[in-house]
Amino acid sequence: MTTEVPHHPVRSDARDNRARILEAARAVFGEEGLGAPMREVARRAGVGPATLYRHFPAKRDLLAETFAEQRRACRTAVRDALADPDPWHGFRTVIERICELHAHSAGFADAFMTAFPEAMDFTADRERTLRAVAELARRARETGRLRPDFVVDDLVLVLMAHRGLQDTPREARVAASRRYAAYVVEAFRATPAPEAATPLPPAPRLST
Amino acid sequence: MTTEVPHHPVRSDARDNRARILEAARAVFGEEGLGAPMREVARRAGVGPATLYRHFPAKRDLLAETFAEQRRACRTAVRDALADPDPWHGFRTVIERICELHAHSAGFADAFMTAFPEAMDFTADRERTLRAVAELARRARETGRLRPDFVVDDLVLVLMAHRGLQDTPREARVAASRRYAAYVVEAFRATPAPEAATPLPPAPRLST
DNA sequence: GGTCGATCGGACGGGGGTGTCCGTTACGTT
DNA sequence: AACGTAACGGACACCCCCGTCCGATCGACC
Numbered sequence: 001m002t003t004e005v006p007h008h009p010v011r012s013d014a015r016d017n018r019a020r021i022l023e024a025a026r027a028v029f030g031e032e033g034l035g036a037p038m039r040e041v042a043r044r045a046g047v048g049p050a051t052l053y054r055h056f057p058a059k060r061d062l063l064a065e066t067f068a069e070q071r072r073a074c075r076t077a078v079r080d081a082l083a084d085p086d087p088w089h090g091f092r093t094v095i096e097r098i099c100e101l102h103a104h105s106a107g108f109a110d111a112f113m114t115a116f117p118e119a120m121d122f123t124a125d126r127e128r129t130l131r132a133v134a135e136l137a138r139r140a141r142e143t144g145r146l147r148p149d150f151v152v153d154d155l156v157l158v159l160m161a162h163r164g165l166q167d168t169p170r171e172a173r174v175a176a177s178r179r180y181a182a183y184v185v186e187a188f189r190a191t192p193a194p195e196a197a198t199p200l201p202p203a204p205r206l207s208t
Numbered sequence: 209m210t211t212e213v214p215h216h217p218v219r220s221d222a223r224d225n226r227a228r229i230l231e232a233a234r235a236v237f238g239e240e241g242l243g244a245p246m247r248e249v250a251r252r253a254g255v256g257p258a259t260l261y262r263h264f265p266a267k268r269d270l271l272a273e274t275f276a277e278q279r280r281a282c283r284t285a286v287r288d289a290l291a292d293p294d295p296w297h298g299f300r301t302v303i304e305r306i307c308e309l310h311a312h313s314a315g316f317a318d319a320f321m322t323a324f325p326e327a328m329d330f331t332a333d334r335e336r337t338l339r340a341v342a343e344l345a346r347r348a349r350e351t352g353r354l355r356p357d358f359v360v361d362d363l364v365l366v367l368m369a370h371r372g373l374q375d376t377p378r379e380a381r382v383a384a385s386r387r388y389a390a391y392v393v394e395a396f397r398a399t400p401a402p403e404a405a406t407p408l409p410p411a412p413r414l415s416t
Numbered sequence: 417g418g419t420c421g422a423t424c425g426g427a428c429g430g431g432g433g434t435g436t437c438c439g440t441t442a443c444g445t446t
Numbered sequence: 447a448a449c450g451t452a453a454c455g456g457a458c459a460c461c462c463c464c465g466t467c468c469g470a471t472c473g474a475c476c
Contacts, residue, residue, distance in 0.1 A: 012444090017454085037433060049435085049455075051453075154387070157387060157391075160372050163369075164370060175411075180365055183362070183395040187391040188391075201383065204387065219472090257425075257464090258466075259425070265465090266465080
């Protein structure tokens with residue numbers, strides 16, 4: 001990651017506009033999802049379309065920058081979970097935190113789970129998260145609190161599904177997400193008599 | 209429901225085209241969701257756009273006709289569930305059947321759960337389903353197999369979420385839906401020690 | 417086989433989206 | 447205060463979508 005030294009110092013209005021664009025983008029894409037028009041971002045930032053496109057040549061460039069913060073939060077969540085002395089507690093916490101992250105930003109949820117526009121590599125973050133969860137699951141399974149037939153793709157499954165909550169009324173969204181996450185944790189919890197329970201249908205391959 | 213007697217008998221090509229359009233619409237909207245273009249339906253049916261629009265003046269008219277079959281299947285599912293002597297079995301069966309219905313037709317899932325275009329009243333079907341499930345839940349709760357804190361909006365919650373699975377790879381979709389449904393059932397199942405469990409976050413109001 | 421008219425389908429208008437061009441503005445410097 | 451240049455933004459070209467119009471076509475009946 002080499003930092004390019006600008007030949008001419010950055011002008012103050014350009015710097016301000018870039019910040020306002022990013023702020024607007026977080027709001028717009030967070031509320032309306034990836035489908036929100038670029039003009040809407042420009043309008044809310046109080047700039048013209050051309051200005052927006054000069055700072056970010058294509059929509060995917062803006063998106064990548066816009067969700068940098070959420071990406072960091074995601075990394076932090078899995079790191080914290082891995083450091084948790086109670087693997088099951090770490091496991092359920094990471095689910096709750098990722099769901100909350102996705103609930104507060106519809107756009108990030110889509111970007112994180114679906115490889116939407118080519119070469120917007122949230123895939124790397126997702127893979128890292130998945131590997132961490134796999135390790136977490138291994139430990140949590142050993143404690144007997146996580147059901148034995150859990151596989152990592154099940155997290156992809158419930159997170160893909162979580163995206164469907166984006167179309168719930170805005171005021172109910174975070175509450176819906178929280179209750180959903182709680183149900184997911186209940187579903188993943190080991191049953192007292194594992195042998196007696198009917199086996200789950202086979203898990204489809206969802207992760208790359 | 210008055211049946212209009214046509215002044216002139218329906219021409220055979222018109223009747224054939226109508227059938228082919230409906231078949232194409234089921235395929236296209238089923239695979240690609242409500243967002244699929246009308247032209248795509250016309251192309252697959254082997255007719256021109258104008259022909260399509262003469263048979264169905266607006267997109268919502270086509271959609272209403274297209275999913276009539278799924279609507280019937282939905283009604284049948286709840287009727288069967290209500291007739292099941294084991295309420296818990298009926299409850300989990302209706303969840304599985306609705307999920308399967310939604311998995312096989314992305315468009316129906318969207319149409320059924322979201323009041324997308326005005327005046328495409330799948331709302332009536334949804335409300336009927338919800339009332340039936342409420343009754344089913346009441347009975348299932350009495351048997352002690354359904355968790356006591358379940359509310360009808362929780363079904364809306366998991367069904368809204370289920371729509372997120374539409375963006376999974378096509379070949380994995382029905383398997384994903386089946387496993388998802390199984391997890392949902394696990395989540396709704398009563399825990400052996402209801403008092404010891406941590407309470408669920410409050411349920412948001414999702415149904416109309 | 418001929419005629420009538422309903423049906424067909426290519427071409428059209430309107431709306432909204434992304435990304436670009438160029439005359440104008442205003443920041444930073446001297 | 448004046449100037450050079452980077453940054454600004456309105457207008458534009460292009461594409462895809464829905465829904466409509468009109469001349470050509472083909473089925474039904476005689």
